[in-house]
Amino acid sequence: MVTFIYLLIATHLLFVGATCPTLCNCDLKDAIICRGTSIKDIGSLLLPSNFTYIHIMETLATEITDKSFGNMPVTLRLRLEANHLTSITRNAFKSFPHLKSLKLTDNKLKTLPAGMFDSLISLEQLFLDKNCLSSLHPNLFCCLQHLEELILNRNQLTSLPDELLKNLTKLISLNLSRNKISHLPMSIFSSLTKLKKLFLYDNQLVTITSSAFNKLGELLDLALYSNSIQFVAQDAFYHLPKLQSLKLSKNKLQLLPYGLFLHLPQLSTLTLYDNPLKELPDVLFGKMENLTSLWLYNTHLTTIPNFVFCNLTNLQLLVLTRNAQLDSLPKEAFSGLNNLLELSLHSNNLSSIDNDVFQNLQLLEKLSLYSNNLKVLSENMFYNLTKLQILHLNNSNLHTLPGQIFQELPSLQMVYLHSNPWACYCELTDFKMWFQQNQNKVYNPMSLVCDTPFTLSNISVLAAGESICHYTTAKQNNLDTTANSQTTSNIQSTYSYNNIEFTNVKTQPISYTTSPTATTWETRTIKNTVFFVMIPTTAIQDLNAGVLKPIPYVSNVPYNKIIFFLHLFNTVLQMFALFLCSVLLVLMRRLNNYFEGLTEPVVLLRILIPLDPVP
Incomplete structure (x- = not known):
């Protein structure tokens, strides 16, 4: 018995060795793989007929003729990939009656003869991508009634015949991307009632008509990005109730028709970025409970209409960035986005944001507002964002911030405030107090430096110390004025200013400006002696009001330059x-x-x- 088994094994090994061509590999069960530049003629391989999988790749073969293959009754998959094929005869695949998959990817085919696929009535997959096809015969696929996947991307197709896809009633996936198609025949997809994936991206399409997709009731994925689309009919997507992904980015759309996305209840992905959109209609989106992200960057939008996103109740990510003309946001711009987790508004030109624009975003965790032109923000701007963790306000031309602006953010972990021109005046005092107590929540706290006044330029806000502003109360003694005598010229008082006592001063009404750095020459009579003193007008105003804001002494000696030159000399x-x-x-x-x-x-x-x- 053991001898008999050994004989069977030996006979099987001899059989396999005898049926595998010299330039091929037959290690895989029921498969033969032939590759290499030493193969110049597929017919010379004399392939056996007992393999279900045949893979011939990376050879120098240039053609497939009627005699290249013998009878292949059991072959189900044939891959002729990455060769140098330039021509295939009409009956080249006639000997594959049960073929399910044919792959002709990455060859140099320019034309395909009519009828070459007529014998492949069982074919389910056909790959013709990465070739040089510029046109297709109208009846090329007429007999492929069982075809489920057709791949034609990366060719040179400029148009499609009206009848090309007529008989492909079982087609599920169609890839026509990366061609040069500029026009879609009116009924080109009308027979594809089972189609679920349609890829038309990276072509030269200009218009999407009403009837383009009206028979594709089972469609799940539609890719139209990277075309030249300028116009989309209002009802172009009305008959796609199961559509889950729609990509319209990188086109030339300036306007979107009213209610364009009203009838896409299953949509979960929508991209509109890289379009020169000037405005959005007041009604654009229907109820989309599955839509979790929306990308609207690189447009020409100047504002966002109120309630435009109100039906996107489950949206978690909204990207409205790099819109150079977007300068304002109305109060109800984000109304309805109750589940939004991340909102990106950076790299716009925002200068005006309504105080209540974020009031409904109670679950928001990340907010990006950097690279705008905000200058100032109101104290209650973020008052309802109790879940906010990350806030980007850097490079937004902010001069100051209210001291209480971050007090109502209990979940705040990090705020980015660098690259802003901080004005280190009295108005910044309250914010500085918060800043000192919450340095661990500020990204790179030492990067916050004063821009003005000049004497504090490039000094850290934290290091500015009491130079920003501090208050004292002036002493006021022996006021001799009465209720009926309110003229400032008769007020007798004693003031203390920088440790100099002013007694029996006759003050006069003084005009002043609100600029903290403006100065004026004033005349004062002190004990019958006339002095000319240059006092900041804000100090004069407070002097007359009874409350003095002393101007801190700031030396004009350029200590920084002296230290620099000393270091240089030492070096x-x-x-x-x-x-x-x-x-x-x-x-x-x-x-x-x-x-x-x-x-x-x-x-x-x-x-x-x-x-x-x-x-």
């Missing part, structure tokens, strides 16, 4: 000393070499000052 000295040491070492080295070559004692003076040679 130069060190470099000079290093140079002298190097020269000395070279001289010592030369002296050492000289002594090593001597065999007799010498006088040092003789070495340093050679004597004249004896004549």
Whole structure:
């Protein structure tokens, strides 16, 4: 019995070895793989007929003829990938009666003869991508009634015949992307009632008509991005009740028709970015409970209509960035987005945001407002964002912030405030107090530096100390004025200003500006002596009001420059000393070499000052 088993195994091995061509590999069960540049003619391989899977790739074969394959009654999959095929005869695949999948990817085919697929009545997959096809015969696929997947991307197709897909009633996936198609025949997809995936991206389509997709009731995925679409009919997507993904980005759409997305209840992905959209209609989106993300960046939008997103109740991510003309947001712009987790509004030109624009975003966790032109924000801007964790306000031209603006954000983990021109005046005092107590919540806190006034320029807001602003109360003694005598010229009082006592001062009405740095020349009579003093007008105003805001002494000595030049001078000295040491070492080295070559004692003076040679 054991001998019989050994004989069977040996017979099987001999059979397999005898049926596998020299340039091929038959290690996989029921499969043969032939590859390499040594193969120039597929017919010369003499492929056996007992394999269900045949893979021929990366050869120098240029054609497939009627004689390239013998009878292949059991072959189900044939892959002729990455060869140099330029021509295929009409009956080249006639010997594959049960073929299910044919892959001709990455060859150099320019045309396909009519009827070449007529014998493949069981074919379910056909790959013709990465070729040079510029046109297709109207009846090329007429007999492929069982075809479920047709791949034609990465060719040179400019148009499609009206009858090309007429008999492909079982087609599920169609890929026509990366061609040069500029027009879709009116009824090109009318027979594809079971189609679920349609890829038309990266073509040259200009218009989407009403009837383009009206028979595709089972469609789930529609990719139209990277075309030149300028117009979409209002009802172009009305008959796609099961559509889950719609991509319209990178086109030339300036306007979207009213209610364009009203009848897409199953939509979960929608992209509209990289379109020159000027405005959005008031009604655009229908009820889309599955839509979780919406991308609307790189447009020409100037504002967002109120309630435009109100039907997107389950949206979690909204991207409205890099819209150079978007400068304002109305109060109800984000109304209805109760489940939004992340809102990106960065890299716009926002200068005006309504105080209540974020009031309904109670679940928001991340808000990006950086790279805008905000300048100032109201104290209650973020008052209802109790879940907010990350806030980006950097590079937004902010000069100051209210001290209480972050107080109502209990979940705040990090706020980005760098690259803003902070104005370090009294208005920043309250914010600075919050800043000092919450440095761990501010990204790179030392990067917040003063832009104005000039004396504090490039000084850290934290390091500015009491120079920003501090208040004192002036002493006010012996007021002799009465209720009937309110003229400032008769007020007798004593004031203290920078440790100088002003007694019996006759003050006069003074005009002043609100600029904290503006100054004015004023005349004061003090004990019958006239002085000309230059006092900031805000100090004069507070002096007359009885409350003085002393101007902190700020030295005009440029200590920073002095320290810089001292460091520079020290560095130069060190470099000079290093140079002298190097020269000395070279001289010592030369002296050492000289002594090593001597065999007799010498006088040092003789070495340093050679004597004249004896004549």
